[in-house]
Amino acid sequence: MQGLIVSTAFHESVPESDDSHLVQQSLQGDTQSFRLLYRRHEKRVRTILYQLCDVSVLDDLVQDVFLRAWRGLPKFRQTAKFSTWLYRIAWNVASDYRQAAARGRTQLQELTKQAPMRQESPDVMHLHYQDLVQRGLNQLSADHRTVLVLHDLEELPQKDIAEILGIPVGTVKSRLFHARAAVRKFLDHEGVQL
Amino acid sequence: MSRFSEDDLKLTEFLKRHQPVVPAANPDLEDQLMSAIASTPQPRLTVISTNRSTARVQSRILWAVPSAIAAGLVAVVVSHRPFAPVSQPSAAEVAELQNFIESTWDDSIAEQSVSEGDLFPVTENSTLN
Numbered sequence: 176m177q178g179l180i181v182s183t184a185f186h187e188s189v190p191e192s193d194d195s196h197l198v199q200q201s202l203q204g205d206t207q208s209f210r211l212l213y214r215r216h217e218k219r220v221r222t223i224l225y226q227l228c229d230v231s232v233l234d235d236l237v238q239d240v241f242l243r244a245w246r247g248l249p250k251f252r253q254t255a256k257f258s259t260w261l262y263r264i265a266w267n268v269a270s271d272y273r274q275a276a277a278r279g280r281t282q283l284q285e286l287t288k289q290a291p292m293r294q295e296s297p298d299v300m301h302l303h304y305q306d307l308v309q310r311g312l313n314q315l316s317a318d319h320r321t322v323l324v325l326h327d328l329e330e331l332p333q334k335d336i337a338e339i340l341g342i343p344v345g346t347v348k349s350r351l352f353h354a355r356a357a358v359r360k361f362l363d364h365e366g367v368q369l
Numbered sequence: 370m371s372r373f374s375e376d377d378l379k380l381t382e383f384l385k386r387h388q389p390v391v392p393a394a395n396p397d398l399e400d401q402l403m404s405a406i407a408s409t410p411q412p413r414l415t416v417i418s419t420n421r422s423t424a425r426v427q428s429r430i431l432w433a434v435p436s437a438i439a440a441g442l443v444a445v446v447v448s449h450r451p452f453a454p455v456s457q458p459s460a461a462e463v464a465e466l467q468n469f470i471e472s473t474w475d476d477s478i479a480e481q482s483v484s485e486g487d488l489f490p491v492t493e494n495s496t497l498n
Contacts, residue, residue, distance in 0.1 A: 206406055213402060217394070225391045234395050238402050245406050304387035312389075327381045328388050359380055369379040 194257040202248055213241050216258060219329055220265045226324045227269040227317060229276070236272060240265045256335070263339045266321065273317060304367070311361040319354035326351055 194215070200208035217237065224236045243264050251260055312320050321340065325331045326347070333351075337344045362369065395401075458466070 206403060209406060210399070210403055213399065217399075218391075221394065222391050225389070230392055233392065234398050237394065238398065238405065241402055242405055242409065245409060301387065304383070305389055308384055308387045309389040323384075327384055355377060355380055358384070359376070362380075362383070367383075369376070369383055 195253060198248065198251065198253070198257055201245070209241075209245060212244075212257070212261075216261055217241075219258075220261065222329060223262060223265045223321075223324065224269055226312060226320055228272050232272065236268055240268050243268065259335050259338050262325075262331075262335075263341075266339055270317075307362060307365050307367060311358045314361060315354055315357055319350050319357065322347055322350040323354040323358065327355075 194212065197208040197212050201212065220240050221233065221237050224233055224240070228236055240261070244261055247264070251257070312323070315323065322336060325336045325339070326333065331339075333344050333347045337347050340347070359369070
């Protein structure tokens with residue numbers, strides 16, 4: 176067990192570019208290497224899914240993403256970035272979920288389920304701003320929200336976002352522009368002076 | 370830096386500072402995932418190399434099909450004229466055509482003689498000495 180912990184710490188400290196080594200090991204059936212890939216990317220995958228789906232199914236969707244990745248590894252082109260490929264799977268899982276959810280739920284129920292989470296923080300203003308940001312993001316379309324989250328919150332390059340979503344870089348720029356404008360307008364309307 | 374960029378920076382910083390906290394994963398999630406993976410058929414690296422060569426062959430076949438269709442279409446269009454059966458005129462049509470050519474020819478000769486005679490009347494005085 177200790178060996179695993181040491182090995183994990185080593186792998187998690189190596190640069191992201193070394194994903195390819197873990198991918199190679201995973202392709203040879205090394206599940207521990209895939210576990211390390213999971214630990215490296217779980218947080219970002221979770222953030223993407225959280226912004227697009229219900230909290231109640233977050234764990235299930237994260238698991239679905241990594242299972243799809245595991246099964247799809249033989250089809251993964253080694254020349255591409257693993258992270259980009261993985262986030263694209265996350266985007267697809269989120270899209271599938273949203274389509275299924277849209278068919279089976281009313282918008283009112285969805286809004287109720289997506290009520291902002293309470294954080295254990297004494298700072299009331301911070302809580303208020305968090306609530307505003309959540310509402311500001313929720314009022315965006317899924318396309319605009321995704322681009323804003325990936326670019327401004329997750330700090331992914333526009334080129335990578337274009338690859339993940341399968342759209343031109345120009346479209347990413349355009350969506351980012353409109354998403355920022357909409358959020359800025361919302362915050363301004365709520366009395367937030369930036 | 371433009372005012373627009375400054376605005377974007379301020380907005381981005383605000384969003385980052387106050388972005389919603391993603392709820393933590395179930396502590397058992399990782400183990401559940403690994404259990405699910407253990408029961409899922411493992412990907413094989415050797416399959417990739419086989420798949421790559423197979424994919425190349427399939428790719429060639431996929432390219433060959435539209436190419437063959439295009440080439441066939443071009444061949445049909447090109448060969449349409451040369452290989453089309455030439456319609457043979459009937460004897461009556463040949464005779465009619467011959468009469469037309471002869472009459473046209475005679476008329477043109479006659480007209481040419483008249484017009485040249487009008488322009489350059491032939492007289493005894495007109496001959497050059």
